[in-house]
Amino acid sequence: MLVLTQGDPSGIGPEITGKSWHALHKGGPAFAWIGDPGLLAAHAPVQPIHDLAQAGAVFGHAVPVLPLPLVAPAIPGKPDRRNGPAILDSIRMGVDLALRGQASAVVTNPISKDVVQSADFTHPGHTSFLAELCGVPGQDVMMLAGPSLRVVPVTVHVALRKALDQLNTELIVRTARTVARGLARDFGLLAPPRLTVAGLNPHAGEGGLMGREELDIIIPAIEILRAEGLDVTGPLPADTLFTPQARSRYDAALCMYHDQALIPIKTLEMDEGVNVTLGLPIIRTSPDHGTAFDIAGQGKADPSSLCAALHLAARLADNRRAASTAHPV
């Protein structure tokens, strides 16, 4: 059974959850929602449950809901910081159920990073928060996966200036190892994963003429990874890395900063793109888009990416279970 967090209650999460249930309630994958039942009731039939084990019997006729009431009314398009703790509690509860083996995976609805910030919560999104909750801080890797492209931002939610300072050989090596393992174990790639690494500078630095990061940081990382037996190409100029021909030559592209990775996947596969967190002891996926406050409450939200996230979570969980049965740790 998958668990789905409520996300920001003023965004499109409730609407796309209801639409996803309508699309999936006959054939699955089945999920239980962790949130305020009243929030979802406008979009689908709901049935509160007290134990996740009850969810399977409910999913065919209603969304099973593990109730987590909001403190402030959820007004579409008008996020309210008072609901921040409930948004975070939904994520905590989902992770806890997955860590205890009761949920097969956690799927998260979008949150506004800004709305949940407080003295106690300074994560720039789910990804590093999930790693902390799972007891593996710093081991999280963000991947955006679609039918024809998988991208991994090596530096993530940080100002571009700071991203350049954060980039180092060790970070690229560590990220690539996690990606290779995730592709083999969770995505079930049968052949050794083919990774490619984007350059940072125009024309991948043009031999140092347009920047030295390729020579000083990226090439040394690629050499370490190749010495470990990984299939890694690069650094390749980012401007031609996402053409159809180029995409056919790799299983995942490591990108040096957030937008280098997310612009191509959202342009090519906004509807089917899924955000996956690698490096965790649990499976977590999410739609690739955000809270879409601008259209919340208008009935216009497209549930495709959430449906894709639910399908992918179920597939990754099956693959990981099969891999752990074949190679018990």
Ligand SMILES: NC(=O)C1=CN([C@@H]2O[C@H](COP(=O)(O)OP(=O)(O)OC[C@H]3O[C@@H](n4cnc5c(N)ncnc54)[C@H](O)[C@@H]3O)[C@@H](O)[C@H]2O)C=CC1
């Ligand atoms: N996984 C997560 O929790 C994510 C959260 N965010 C957060 O979401 C908030 C808004 O971010 P934006 O950059 O505005 O991105 P956004 O993805 O929320 O919206 C960008 C544009 O795409 C449209 N859009 C997004 N999803 C759609 C859907 N399912 N159906 C139809 N149209 C859709 C929106 O209406 C908007 O015009 C920010 O606070 C950001 O941090 C952004 C990405 C992922």
Ligand SMILES: NCC(=O)COP(=O)(O)O
């Ligand atoms: N740009 C991706 C994004 O904002 C999702 O981040 P996270 O909440 O999954 O860490």
